[in-house]
Amino acid sequence: MLRIIIVFSISIFLNACSLIYDGESRLLIKGKILDENGNPMPNVNVSAHAKKDGIMFFTPSENDLISYDLTDDSGNFEMMFPSPINEDEIAVFINYDGLNPTYSKTVFYNIQNSNFGNQELNLANNSLYEVEQSVELTIGFEQVPEMQILGWNLEGKVAENHYNLSPIDLESDVYFDYSSSNLVGKNQNIILHYYYKDLTTSEIFAESVSIEIQDQPIHYEIIF
């Protein structure tokens, strides 16, 4: 009897962990990959992943792979797949397979159903740059008891860039990325988007600031 209960419990647990896909709902994610001069980049790996066991990792192999493609000669990619039913978050990883190791990588994460219009998400033009031309950007934040930093992301040439496509949708157990040390391209203006919560009112704020990057490492401190 005990054995039956154990087997039954394990089967329920495994079923609970499995992703379910709706074959009658097909999603398309497409876009284009360019180099920093605006030229199309062929043969760049792009992959779409769903959470594994309820967690999305920034290492693609630790998530459930649901589709992938290589960019064509025009730098275009398209990925179609059945819509995950019991998991509403998808992430797209660009250039994570080592085919173009000298170029930067990008992740679009926290992609929700609401990001798709007519079953389609167009990630448009994505620029990768040669990471040899990088300097370090470190980010810190002011410690204020009533303010909680939720996370940030960078817009510009970043060696491993994480874009949160649904940044302030706290209803769906969202999380934010923040990494204190980032390699970024030299001689550019980086946009820092950061999100914080006022613990006294539970209100969430989104701010953006431009940081000038030259050819030396730089530190930026977020001041509330």
Place this chain on the structure above:
Amino acid sequence: MRLYFKVILFGIFSFNFLFAQENQNEKSVFQSYPEIKVYAGVPIGIGDNFISKGHDPKINYGLYVSPFSLFDIKIGLGVDFSRFKVSDVSLVGNGTSTNMGLIYGSFSYPLILTEKFEFEPKVGIGASWIQQKMGGEGFGRMEGMTILLGSSLEYNLEHPFVIFIGTDYSYSKYNVEAPADYKGFFENVSKLNVYAGIKFTMRKKKNLTTKIDNP
């Protein structure tokens, strides 16, 4: 599934037993000579759809049962399964294989070519489904309707065995939400099955011959 087959077979042979006496006494419009076909072959996706563009063929197999004829037209029921291997993940997702299933009813009309050979065209309609698999787990299911056009060339061995080769064209319509440019790509699926098999029949050749000589 085995239980369904047992029930169907029991029904067919019971039906035959009940009407056998009638058939012996008169050549009526109704004739009960049950036959069962099993076959295996290759499914080939054709046209511009996600099966043909995103998969390689693996295997097709099925079972067909005809319990009786009306006006020399055989009425039959069949189940047909096709398996494909995913060849383009960017079109269909990271599945490993895709299975297509069909349960159909059909009408077929046997044409006697020679003493040994028969040609049998058929039309059918049924309910179909597509189940994508990722390893052993489901990766999406679709359900729809299918129409079937096919034919087989049969060679009579010693009674009650017949061998045959055949091709079936099927067109399936599924109700799918997809990006506008790809809606038809997932909704309309056409394929061709090329197969060979063996038939077990209770109809002897002389029944047909007698019928042709004395309609």
